[in-house]
Amino acid sequence: MIFNYSKTRFDLLRFGIAMGLAAFAMTGCKDDEAPAIQVTSFSPASAFVGDTITITGNNFNTNIEKNVIAFGNRAAEIVSISATEMKVIVPKEAFSSKISLNMDGKATTTATDFTLMKMYFAGYDNNASKYWISSPITTASTALSNGTIRDYSAAMSVSDGNVYIAGRQSYNGVLVAKYWKNGTAKNLSDSVYNTYATSVVASNGNVYVAGYGYEAGKSALVAKYWKNDTTVVKLTNGDYHNYTTGIASVNGDVYVAGYGYEAGKDEYVAKYWKNGQQMNLTDGSMEARTTGIFVVNGDVYVTGYVYNASGNEIATFWKNGVEAPLSTVSSAATALAVVGSDVYVAGYEYKNSIPVATYWKNGTAQNLEHGTSGSYAKGIYVLNNHVYVLGHDYNAGDLGVVRYWKDGKAVDLTDGKTSATVAYGIVAP
Secondary structure, eight states, X not given: OOOOHHHHHHHHHHHHHHHHHHHHHHHHHHHHSOOXXXXXXXXXXXXXXXXXXXXXXXXXXXXXXXXXXXXXXXXXXXXXXXXXXXXXXXOTTOOSEEEEEEETTEEEEEEEEEEEOEEEEEEEETTEEEXXXXXXXXXXXXXXXXXXXXXXXXXXXXXXXXXXXXXXXXXXXXXEEEEEETTEEEEOSXXXXXXXXXXXXXXXXXXXXXXXXXXXXXXXXXXXXXXXXXXXXXXXXXXXXXXXXXXXXXXXXXXXXXXXXXXXXXXXXXXXXXXXXXXXXXXXXXXXXXXXXXXXXXXXXXXXXXXXXXXXXXXXXXXTTEEEEOOSSSEEEEEEEEETTEEEEEEEEEETTEEEEEEEETTEEEEOOOOSXXXXXXXXXXXXXXXXXXXXXXXXXXXXXXXXXXXXXXXXXXXXXXXXXXXXEEEEO
């Protein structure tokens, strides 16, 4: 057998080259694979449906059609995208969850949850108590009664997705204090003496409801609050009429705002109680009333109004007992929010003989868009540098319309065919 060294050497060389090319091709394919996508942050962390979220990271696929960005299991519209940043719109049926990114088969999620915010309104519509939840792209309502009996929803609280409404309902001509949890009613008093529930807060698994009512052997209304339906804490002894207007619970402490008469005083005294201990905010020389209480970073804020020497009520808030008037015309303060060192107060001022929904930032008033028959602000919230005020307006037919204002611009949430008015409004997840 003749061994052809040259041919064999050529074949080996050709084989070696082929193997080398294969190895290079395999290595090249591996190196050419798109690197893993990374998310470093997103903002804002909380927003409404329809708001824009900016997501930053690395190795984003810049072809919009190859990307699916979802809030929960709801895909978002992608507004723009680069290798390191994208902007998306919170989708209509989003919910609080991590944001998931799927880019041409490569997937990841944000490290933290996005929080979907909603607007909540408690009020009255077509002769029945009702509450509304708005995304605000869509708005749904829940009736608390059928309108055949007299009732009233006065305030609300939202906790862990549960909606609590405080109010009252008439039974055989007697007003019974109650609250609703997700539309299911719980009575707090019997049908012997008129009793009113005026405010509610759900905190750390407990439900606190403030109110007032008549009692056996008492000639005046007694201010009180209930804890978890049954425990009643009386704040006054029934010698003088006293009313509650707001309640808050922070770190186990319970704060209740109210007003009432005092011995030797001719006018209502604005006041609040902390764990049953009373603190007067005014001296009784001029009538004063509160509308709510808010505890922020250890500071106690109370909203309300004080009558001046001309007999006009003046929007006022108190911080740790120090009075701060907000207006010089007839007005009232109804709700409050604190962001950093800025204090935002919602309420209304009378302009040309009609009430105009208003908010004050650090004492400076901004009157909000309104119709010709008056408007009222019942809640305020600051989110992502935008100011949201919740309340209602009256249309040309003098029918109430539930609305909110974003940075002063009005957005109606009901159609005005029936009269819908708001007693309380909040923003919450």
